[in-house]
Amino acid sequence: QEMKQMVRLSKRMSKVLRHAPEEVGLTLDAAGWVDLDDLVRALGVTRARVLEVVEGNDKQRFAIEDDRIRASQGHTVAVSLDLPVAEPPAELYHGTIGRFLPDILRDGLRPMARHDVHLSATVETAVRVGSRRGKPVVLVVDAAAMSADGHEFRVSANGVWLAAAVPPNYLREH
Ligand code: HQG
Secondary structure (H helix, E strand, O other): OHHHHHHHHHHHHHHHHHHOHHHHOOOOOOOOOEEHHHHHHHHOOOHHHHHHHHHHOOOOOEEEEOOEEEEOOOOOOOOOOOOOEOOOOOEEEEEEEHHHHHHHHHHOEOOOOOOOEEEEOOHHHHHHHHHOOOOEEEEEEEHHHHHHOOOOOEEOOOOOEEEOOEOHHHEEEO
């Protein structure tokens, strides 16, 4: 019950902080931050509840700094998270479903509605990401080769690897 409430609030926070701040009368700054007390007021919950969600979140989706809060990744609204370029591990993974494979193997991974392509550090995480949509299919990304060829990677505060796109020649099925 308690858990369900936390998940529900986490989803509302994701929606507001990634996709639709204006729906509750908030504006994010250029890097995606909003005043924590403004968010608390806008959602009509207690500050303690919000802090509970931030700390207990299974994926650490939110970050707090100087009494401001933002989503660590996943935005569709225009923000620039200002993450530094990072050297990726040799391989990264992407969880998707079979139906998307023909397009992905032809066009590569594209960010679709989000800012970046989201890549996972482990196969397990990629399986979870793919399972949101159906029977998961995991793609292996040759991050070492991409990086050597000059493609940039960034890593979010909660360990999601981000790239502008992944051309098909760096992809293979797991
Ligand atoms: C697919 C969740 C056709 C791609 C997860 C994916 C993640 C293509 C879908 C985070 C394509 C986009 C992001 C192409 C990519 N043709 N389909 N060329 N390129 N796709 O939700 O990676 O819980 O925007 O495979 O855990 O599924 O929200 O990306 O299926 O970390 O924190 O297009 O969202 O995190 O879907 O998920 P999404 P995603 P949270």
